[in-house]
Amino acid sequence: PCLSADHTPDNAPATLPFADVAERARGTQVRWYMYGGWAHVNDWVDTYVAGEMKKRYNINLVRVPMDAGVFVNKLLNEKAAGKAVGNIDLLWINGENFKNAREAGLLFGPFADRLPNVEKFVDPASVSHDFGYPVDGYEAPYGRAQFVFEYDTAQAGTPPADLAALKAWIMENPGRFTYPQPPDFTGSAFIRQVLYAVTGGHDQYMAGWDPDLFAEKSPLLWKWLNDIEPYLWQKGRTYPKDSAFLDTLFSRGEVAFGMSYHPSHAQNKIIEGSYPDTARTFVLRDGSIFNTHFTAIPFNAPNKAGAMVLADFLISADAQLSKYQPDNWGDFPALDLERLPEKERERFRAVDLGPATLGSDVLGPLAVPEIPSAYLEALEQGWKAHVLDR
Amino acid sequence: MDLELRHIGKQYKRRTILEDISFGVGPRELVSVVGPSGAGKTTLLKIIAGLEQPDTGQVVFSSPPTRENPVIIVFQDYVLFPSMTVRANIGFGLRARKMDRDLIRKKTDQMLEYFQLAAQADQYPAQLSAGQKQRVAIARAMVVNPAVLLLDEPFANLDRNLKMETARFIRNTQKEFGIPTVSVTHDLAEAFAMSDRIGILLNQRMEQFDTPEQVYFSPASRAAAEFLGPVNRIPAALARQLGPDTGAAGENPDQELAVRPENIKITPGSGPGRITEKTFAGHYFAYTVELDTLKLMVYCQDGRFKTGQTVSLKLGPGVV
Amino acid sequence: MDLELRHIGKQYKRRTILEDISFGVGPRELVSVVGPSGAGKTTLLKIIAGLEQPDTGQVVFSSPPTRENPVIIVFQDYVLFPSMTVRANIGFGLRARKMDRDLIRKKTDQMLEYFQLAAQADQYPAQLSAGQKQRVAIARAMVVNPAVLLLDEPFANLDRNLKMETARFIRNTQKEFGIPTVSVTHDLAEAFAMSDRIGILLNQRMEQFDTPEQVYFSPASRAAAEFLGPVNRIPAALARQLGPDTGAAGENPDQELAVRPENIKITPGSGPGRITEKTFAGHYFAYTVELDTLKLMVYCQDGRFKTGQTVSLKLGPGVV
Amino acid sequence: MSLTVNPGSGKGARLLLGLSPLLVPYLVLFCGGVALTVCQSLGIATPLPHPGGLWDAYAGLISDPAFFASFGFSLWVAGASASLSVATGAFLAYRVWKLPRQLAPLSLVYKIPLILPHIAVAFLVLIFWSRSGIVASAAHSLGLIQGMHEFPNILYSGWGMGMILAYTLKGTPFAMLLALALLARFDVRQIQTAAMLGASGPRIFFAIVLPRLAPALHTGFIILFLYSFGAFDIPYILSESRPGMLSIHVYNLYFKHDLARRPEAMAILTLMFCFAVVFIVAYSRAVARLENGGRKL
Amino acid sequence: MSLTVNPGSGKGARLLLGLSPLLVPYLVLFCGGVALTVCQSLGIATPLPHPGGLWDAYAGLISDPAFFASFGFSLWVAGASASLSVATGAFLAYRVWKLPRQLAPLSLVYKIPLILPHIAVAFLVLIFWSRSGIVASAAHSLGLIQGMHEFPNILYSGWGMGMILAYTLKGTPFAMLLALALLARFDVRQIQTAAMLGASGPRIFFAIVLPRLAPALHTGFIILFLYSFGAFDIPYILSESRPGMLSIHVYNLYFKHDLARRPEAMAILTLMFCFAVVFIVAYSRAVARLENGGRKL
Numbered sequence A: 001p002c003l004s005a006d007h008t009p010d011n012a013p014a015t016l017p018f019a020d021v022a023e024r025a026r027g028t029q030v031r032w033y034m035y036g037g038w039a040h041v042n043d044w045v046d047t048y049v050a051g052e053m054k055k056r057y058n059i060n061l062v063r064v065p066m067d068a069g070v071f072v073n074k075l076l077n078e079k080a081a082g083k084a085v086g087n088i089d090l091l092w093i094n095g096e097n098f099k100n101a102r103e104a105g106l107l108f109g110p111f112a113d114r115l116p117n118v119e120k121f122v123d124p125a126s127v128s129h130d131f132g133y134p135v136d137g138y139e140a141p142y143g144r145a146q147f148v149f150e151y152d153t154a155q156a157g158t159p160p161a162d163l164a165a166l167k168a169w170i171m172e173n174p175g176r177f178t179y180p181q182p183p184d185f186t187g188s189a190f191i192r193q194v195l196y197a198v199t200g201g202h203d204q205y206m207a208g209w210d211p212d213l214f215a216e217k218s219p220l221l222w223k224w225l226n227d228i229e230p231y232l233w234q235k236g237r238t239y240p241k242d243s244a245f246l247d248t249l250f251s252r253g254e255v256a257f258g259m260s261y262h263p264s265h266a267q268n269k270i271i272e273g274s275y276p277d278t279a280r281t282f283v284l285r286d287g288s289i290f291n292t293h294f295t296a297i298p299f300n301a302p303n304k305a306g307a308m309v310l311a312d313f314l315i316s317a318d319a320q321l322s323k324y325q326p327d328n329w330g331d332f333p334a335l336d337l338e339r340l341p342e343k344e345r346e347r348f349r350a351v352d353l354g355p356a357t358l359g360s361d362v363l364g365p366l367a368v369p370e371i372p373s374a375y376l377e378a379l380e381q382g383w384k385a386h387v388l389d390r
Numbered sequence B, C: 001m002d003l004e005l006r007h008i009g010k011q012y013k014r015r016t017i018l019e020d021i022s023f024g025v026g027p028r029e030l031v032s033v034v035g036p037s038g039a040g041k042t043t044l045l046k047i048i049a050g051l052e053q054p055d056t057g058q059v060v061f062s063s064p065p066t067r068e069n070p071v072i073i074v075f076q077d078y079v080l081f082p083s084m085t086v087r088a089n090i091g092f093g094l095r096a097r098k099m100d101r102d103l104i105r106k107k108t109d110q111m112l113e114y115f116q117l118a119a120q121a122d123q124y125p126a127q128l129s130a131g132q133k134q135r136v137a138i139a140r141a142m143v144v145n146p147a148v149l150l151l152d153e154p155f156a157n158l159d160r161n162l163k164m165e166t167a168r169f170i171r172n173t174q175k176e177f178g179i180p181t182v183s184v185t186h187d188l189a190e191a192f193a194m195s196d197r198i199g200i201l202l203n204q205r206m207e208q209f210d211t212p213e214q215v216y217f218s219p220a221s222r223a224a225a226e227f228l229g230p231v232n233r234i235p236a237a238l239a240r241q242l243g244p245d246t247g248a249a250g251e252n253p254d255q256e257l258a259v260r261p262e263n264i265k266i267t268p269g270s271g272p273g274r275i276t277e278k279t280f281a282g283h284y285f286a287y288t289v290e291l292d293t294l295k296l297m298v299y300c301q302d303g304r305f306k307t308g309q310t311v312s313l314k315l316g317p318g319v320v
Numbered sequence D, E: 001m002s003l004t005v006n007p008g009s010g011k012g013a014r015l016l017l018g019l020s021p022l023l024v025p026y027l028v029l030f031c032g033g034v035a036l037t038v039c040q041s042l043g044i045a046t047p048l049p050h051p052g053g054l055w056d057a058y059a060g061l062i063s064d065p066a067f068f069a070s071f072g073f074s075l076w077v078a079g080a081s082a083s084l085s086v087a088t089g090a091f092l093a094y095r096v097w098k099l100p101r102q103l104a105p106l107s108l109v110y111k112i113p114l115i116l117p118h119i120a121v122a123f124l125v126l127i128f129w130s131r132s133g134i135v136a137s138a139a140h141s142l143g144l145i146q147g148m149h150e151f152p153n154i155l156y157s158g159w160g161m162g163m164i165l166a167y168t169l170k171g172t173p174f175a176m177l178l179a180l181a182l183l184a185r186f187d188v189r190q191i192q193t194a195a196m197l198g199a200s201g202p203r204i205f206f207a208i209v210l211p212r213l214a215p216a217l218h219t220g221f222i223i224l225f226l227y228s229f230g231a232f233d234i235p236y237i238l239s240e241s242r243p244g245m246l247s248i249h250v251y252n253l254y255f256k257h258d259l260a261r262r263p264e265a266m267a268i269l270t271l272m273f274c275f276a277v278v279f280i281v282a283y284s285r286a287v288a289r290l291e292n293g294g295r296k297l
């Protein structure tokens, strides 16, 4: 039941058996705060997820669009104000925002391990860290994404195969390439991608923050980025504000390459009609970063039971499959397919990702993990200092 | 330059203010318009200036006013520019004409001097007395040599001496440069003294338009006569009795004579009048004299008579 | 109720406007203050009303004014409430006193009637003529029965008839309710006619403060005399020659006599004077008469004399 | 001789023409924007081909009671906050204007809140006025209240008090500035005269000062009302879930990153826009009738 | 007998006291907010414990030339857009005010842009004025330009033209409304008199109308300047990367970076706030000196 008074936080779900939790959640409302910039994702949540939640648990799902940075700040302020019962039940979160939220004590948990679908179908190793920060059960896996480039076969011939080729291409075709300005999520991922490629791979960074290493390696990255800058869109005087802006530039043909942290992004755009049917994706030989995204519950969620039920449903095979369909979203499952019953596994295999999305056969071998978030912050700050404000 | 008004008519919200007003003002001529408060005098000036549209009729100039030779109106409430000093207000018209700086300075200084405003040159209108504002407004208008000059109560807030000097200045300038001038005023003495012709605006119409003496001594109507000053109505029979000097004393015995207070002479005597009221009014005394049932108003420079005293009366030469 | 000013002094930006002004106004008394434009008359009224702080001195009331019995000032530029109709303006003070609605209606209707504003009752100030505004301001002040009444040029924009009626109304009300009243005016005739006492403000000081006749005939100084009207200065020797009626003709032969223009009589004759200028001024004519090197101003009701004519002169009884 | 020609005729047209070099880029932009919005609300020129009929989006809205609830609630919040801002602003402006000269520099203080962005004000309201917020804590430690429950539940009363508070805080200095701009040229003798005639402080304020301020206050009201009605920054932080603000609804539908997503969002926007136009026209008419013509000047 | 007491003394204090019930909740809120900001900029009461020294954040900023570049650029954008808005607004207001009565309803048009939120205006500017935007396309199809590259690169000129355009579009009707509020009580005879005295249209505008509008325009300038200086809605869409707007920098620090950098964000906010205060004081002083005292009324 939804609590009306705002002075008694209900933390019982953390200890109750899941069946009781589900019982408590029945007939309640769950408010899910999530990034709202993708119409198809919003659609999927509003129709499929909301429908299933209603059908299965009689739960009313309310989707509230909000950038992760903003709701983290909202929670920070609520915490500062001592607001024990807020109005957010579930968050879609990962990486730096998760780290921020954890460090500021904004999250409820651990709860992830108590979700039956996590217990049964998720490989604990694959979700033990989020951008190098321990998860500790404070967030439940929800999906998986991998960085890809986009191009239009009707415009460009064969895309560059590796970063060196990309650089050469950029210099030969001035004004036809750009990347979103960090700290935009996608732009930030692009420079990490470049960092791995120009400094000799990702392994060296996995041990955690090492200032000396960073000081030694990062100049290579800055040099690479500064080398291409004069050849970028608008001569590098300005960068697209965010990835949506880059999408627009790409769709209008102002630049030759798009990029996305979601492999199915191009396919979605084709379906939506804003990309030409000839748009395709590619990855560079140097590797392609992947990450897992999660759901988490705020410390002052009014309906923690409902939030847990929703989080559990989202990682269920049904939801993950539906999400995997390119018409719906095309987001890669966070499940360990090996742990699924054969029949279910078959259904995943049967999904046609569409011509623009690369299969896991291409993506899998090139996947490299995300960098620990301390590097991420340092990279974003360094980019401003060494590239933008140079 | 001269101007002519032809059958001007004006209404405000269906109430007729002016009806069929026609008169002309020649060059070098100064016309005063007098009339009761609310008669439409200001409205008439605005119509001449082109700031109000008449409902009927038209104003015709011998040569159309231009920016260099404008029709200038000095408003009853001055309408000074509040954000400019006195000096800047007066020089405004000259600056608008892109006149040489030194010349502007010289001309405004002359005006400041003439209108005794030198001490206030750098004050803003909000810091002026009413009379000072009025002088600034007049100076601002006069400095640009207007083609036609319209003055709305130009002396209302000036003391006697300033009034005389200002009137003389306006009169001289106007004569010298041939500026037809229309002045609206409540000060009848001033109107009589300075005007070539006087128009009496009464009951929406121009009741009379003539020289001052004609207007005063041969008013077109009883209303006009009474507007210009108190009039004693004396039955013809009585008048014959009083008046050895009466000119054309009434042929008709029922007729009344209209006599102005200054045209009755009081002499000490035993009757038939008795003084019931005496007021001091500066250069004359106003006596109320009872004569049978009649109450007569008499202006007389002699202050020796007292209330209650019986006196004899004589009609003077001028009968209205 | 009476009021007293004690040694009032006031400066604006180091320029002294008023210096050591002291006088009293008794109940039922009406005092007129006259003086040249910019002399500080308005400033003085504001000080009495408590709207300006004097730099020195104080204003003392026999009983302190309250909200019910206020000091009311009628400003030279009226200060009507622009967003209220004439009726609402006049009734404002009554509404502020939470008077009964019907009574307010009745009282304002009376005032509207009296001041001939009935037709304008529902107009806004911006739609009134200047004289109408002035009457609204006076009516608005009179309707609340003030404890002290201060009038700044109350008649400046009224025609002769309205002026007389308004003056009479103010005088009667003021006498009846014992309201000490100070009126500032440029209209000397009106000031002489209606005031109990007159104060002449000249050169920052109250030059004279006395009854009208005293002020007119026994001015405290030459400046005061000249302010009230033109003065002819005639050497005592000449005066003796002209004046059979001279009272105390100068003992000292070098002394000059000051004679007002209405105190010189013109009679047809062969000299010694010659008329050089003649102006018509309504109920009198102003003649300029040359007498040797002297130019004399003579006011005379007789209009028969012509410019160029030689005339004899006689001094009248009143000598300043 | 020549006649004075009345300059009336054709003057308006010439004036409009004179305005055109300034107005055209303006009109192009705004008309363009509005046209785009209306088209998309009809399913024309949407990025995504629109399957349904022209009026689908509108039909959907009109049959939805929640839409009207939101609409009404938005009206309430906008109306209440704009009225409060204007009233407080006018009053404070008058008091500040009356401050003696020496205190005038102090009056700068009131301009400072202007720099705080709306969103910051929203956070501040949240931090200070929630039941567990700073004010409640202060009241508790001062012993004014025994527990948090006694503190009035301002932010979640169901009446949008939090939003109204935030908008009012932001709107008041704005209204004040407007009113002070008009008071700068106000003749103090108006007030002195009214006081002399026996008017009390409140009467002077209502009968003399308010009419003088009216044009600024009407202007201020329109601006604040429309802003509160259409903005989503403060509701973003402070809105309660039910009833929701219309702007948040639109925001949910469309705001993110791409202007044109959905006919429904655009239909709401179109309706809001129409409402704004109707509101401005109706309000101006009402004011004009109230002030009946001649009162100008 | 009793003396009239001069009411001067202690009046100011009493007035301030009278204001207090209205001012206190206000001051609590704003002072509270400011205090929190300042504290956090010093590393006190931050969400995460702050390891460094008190002045670290400020030292970091002051040694960073990019900060000053951003600061200067924000100043430029705010100054240019506020000046443009005020100038255009004053001029349009005057022209609208002069429209004959029959055309008065038309003048409602200018109020309508007020309802468009800033962000929508930003989008409109983007859609219309980018090199691949509607205006460029129109120019192309009209044959005015041969290709996209001939269209002036308004949005990415490095001078913040896009933002200035958007802020000006939004600010102009605001300044107009302000100016019209003052003109509502303007005596048309002032203009008639000036014209009679031979003043040309521009001279009348500059010598007579502008001084009359001055208080509103100064007020408008302050509001618009501070808004453009501090807001991030329009820069969010239209800002170029280099030089960046200060507000975007704060926004990124606040929402997109590590919590550990909170002191830095707050230090910038504090500096911006200080600047706003200094700006208001300096501006008001300058205006007061220009208008030298007595000109009131």
Ligand SMILES: Nc1ncnc2c1ncn2[C@@H]1O[C@H](COP(=O)(O)OP(=O)(O)OP(=O)(O)O)[C@@H](O)[C@H]1O
Binding pocket: B012, B013, B017, B035, B036, B037, B038, B039, B040, B041, B042, B043, B044, B076, C120, C123, C126, C127, C128, C129, C130, C131, C132, C157, D294
């Ligand atoms: N805008 C207006 N609307 C309605 N009536 C008006 C308007 N302006 C003037 N009037 C009326 O027209 C009449 C004439 O006004 P006008 O100002 O011309 O009088 P006036 O002769 O100048 O009077 P005064 O000597 O008092 O200045 C007055 O009765 C006045 O009430």
Ligand SMILES: Nc1ncnc2c1ncn2[C@@H]1O[C@H](COP(=O)(O)OP(=O)(O)OP(=O)(O)O)[C@@H](O)[C@H]1O
Binding pocket: B120, B123, B126, B127, B128, B129, B130, B131, B132, B157, C012, C013, C017, C035, C036, C037, C038, C039, C040, C041, C042, C043, C044, C076
């Ligand atoms: N605020 C002010 N600042 C500076 N000087 C002022 C101010 N107000 C008035 N004065 C000056 O004080 C003097 C007296 O002004 P006041 O208005 O009292 O004159 P007044 O006697 O009423 O004149 P009038 O008969 O012309 O109305 C004038 O010279 C005027 O310029």
Ligand SMILES: [Mg+2]
Binding pocket: B041, B042, B043, B076, B152, C129, C130, C131
């Ligand atoms: Mg008049």
Ligand SMILES: [Mg+2]
Binding pocket: B129, B130, B131, C041, C042, C043, C076, C152
């Ligand atoms: Mg005066």
